[in-house]
Amino acid sequence: MRACSQVQVMDDDFSSRRESPPPPHVVGVSLCDSAPLLWRVEDLRSVRAQGLVGALLGSLPRTPRQNGRLGRPLLLLPEEERLLRERQTAAALPARRQDGGGAELVVQVEQQQEEEQQRSYEEQSILALEDRKSALLRAMTSSHSGGPGSGTGTEASDEALRGRLEDLDRSFTFPQSALAVQLSTARAGLSYCPEARAFLQADWPIREQHDRSWDARYQVFRDLRGRGFYLTSAGKFGGDFLVYPGDPLRFHAHFIAICSSLDESVCVLDVLSAARLGSNVKKTVLLCSPGTDGRILYTSLQWSGMV
């Protein structure tokens, strides 16, 4: 009996614990010219943790004039967007309000901004003054440290130092133009908690085309992602997806996936050109089709040469 009750108690604990696992993060998708973009860093991290790579489009803040590494926003593949929506981990962010929420609110926000900037200015000028002082200290002490008459001259040098510091206090000005200002990447706004998720789902703007080829692509994407592969787009390689065995930051792609439905006839020349392209870039071409039983059929093409 005791054992049962103990088990029961444990069951209760367990169930209560099961009811409250941390809900998955909901990313806010903003639509720009009907393309799904992610702007917030935590959203990008969450999406990467789910194995979705996306593509960065913007300039990198640190070095904006190069194309090697790009920065936010992250563009989602239509398949990635659909997967997030199915998992209920994405919600559409509302666009910035045109009217700003009413004239009163606008004035209020403006005032807030000005106050914040003023506070920032004051703080920064203090920091700047401190910075100058410590620089001065360093300069003066280093020049005196190695001197021969350091022992006797310390008092005099201290005096001089104090004098210089006082001068600095009096005369130092931090010009407005030197104020460091942030140019925000993402718009400040609300983030969504799980309770609001269901409500937001219904609000998703309908944009995509529902045709069979798109469906086939999505089935393949979901299956490969489920097997742990990372996928990105492969237009340059003449295919639908590039399939990586791990994170693309660390691994090369192994496959080029070309999706088609089972009953679609394929021209031999297309198969040949795909195989040729694949062998040129040292990747295996995968022909993928969703089967009738819900499983995906994969066929790989390998160049074997003349027999």
Next chain:
Amino acid sequence: MYRTGRRCPVNMADHNKRDTEGEFFSEVLSPSELFAARSRSHKIPVRGQKDFFPDDSDEQRQRLEQSLNEHWSLISEERVERLGNLVKATWLQSEQIVELQSPAGKFWQTMGFSANGKQNLLPEEALYLMECGNLQVFYQNLPLSIQDGYEKFLSSSTVSLQQYQVFAHLKRLGYVVHRFDPSLEPSSYARQLNLPQSRDRAVKQLKRKRSASPTATSSHTEVQETPTADRMEEDECGRDGEEDKKPPESPLTASAGTAAASSDEGGGRTWWMTDDLGERSDHKPASGRSRWHFSSIPFPDLGSRGSSSSCLVPPDSSLLPGSVAVGVCDIAPWRRRINLREVKMSSKERRREEDKRRRRWDINRDREVRRCRNWAEYRELLARREGRPKGRPAHLWNREVTPLHDPRQPIPTKELLDKLSVIKSTHLLEEASSIKGSDEWRICFNVYQPDTVADFKKSNPGKPYSRMCVCSFDGPVPDLRAIKLLTYQSGDVPVVLAVVDHGDISFYTFKDFHLPTDVFS
């Protein structure tokens, strides 16, 4: 160091703090963080070698973690700029342009335009400068974030996201990129005449205000194209040259021919009479055929020994023109000038001469030859006789479809090859002017080379390096019609297709090409 800033995490275990709306999110830096940003590094870490296969080793995991951390730290870094380095501007929603409130910086040399006494920027230019950290745009007195910029500035009425991707990609590489305005392009005729472009900027400004973006049918740009003094397509020039050459040649040959013909005709008409010719000379009787009576016309043989006469009888006065009278001709002095010595031949030579004479068949014994009254008829006879092995066999030439070329006619090899080229080669611009414009395929941008930035003048940018047409891999491949249309619109500047594929951009261009011919005549 830097941080992503304060934010209220969503996944907090403490549910009590949550309200239904959710937490307020912002990636704002504190003043100390802003100040500390001055000493940020400006270098990006180099990407290491990639691994081939994941093997669950610690080493790989570590490297992956390091790469990811680097990645996140770069991505999450916010733009911090000195207020003095920022140019302030406002977004004019109704006009969809950005108006500068403080003087423009170095970017003014290649970007922006003046209107209403103020400096303005196009939305894509403003967004790019925002991303570079040079510009702060306000709307309703509040600064816009980059996200706001993307959402407000990029639309179907200004520049689409894909077009902006191409624009920014090229700008980051250093190119100067302007919008393409087909109405500002000089027509091929104007270029041919080398007409100077009208510099009436006021008119252009007004046109620009009313016209729309690259995504609609009429787009606007502030640059004006100088007429290119260059010649047109190379092959067109070549073609013209060839055609020019032909006319002078043919009159020459024609005139030569006619001259020869006329001389022949003029000279021969009194000597030859056939039934066809209607003309009659005064000398010959009108009736029927007349023939030469060779026996009655003495051809003096001054060289033969047998000739004993020392003088020539004057010719028949009917054969002489007009009232020319000729007396007796003394041939003695002529005979003295001739070497009348007999040729001394060896026996062998003599025998050879006899052989030749024996074998030689006197052509005049042939009856058919005797029937020919003139050279033309004789040639016809020869042709008839020798027609079968070469020349013009009757079964080929007497029908509707005849051989391409008469092998007996001389022809240079190049002309023969031209005759043989049944499929004529064409060039890209052929019949391109008649193609109507389409909404689908449109040139978006003019691209100028980076090394021209120093002397670049917005009012007179010159001929662009290339023109961009933006499309995507999802869309159709351009067909010949589209390519002809784009090439025609572009004039003599190459058109580059920028194909956007989720962040990757590939550039393709089509070049007119002529198969080389080996033969030069």
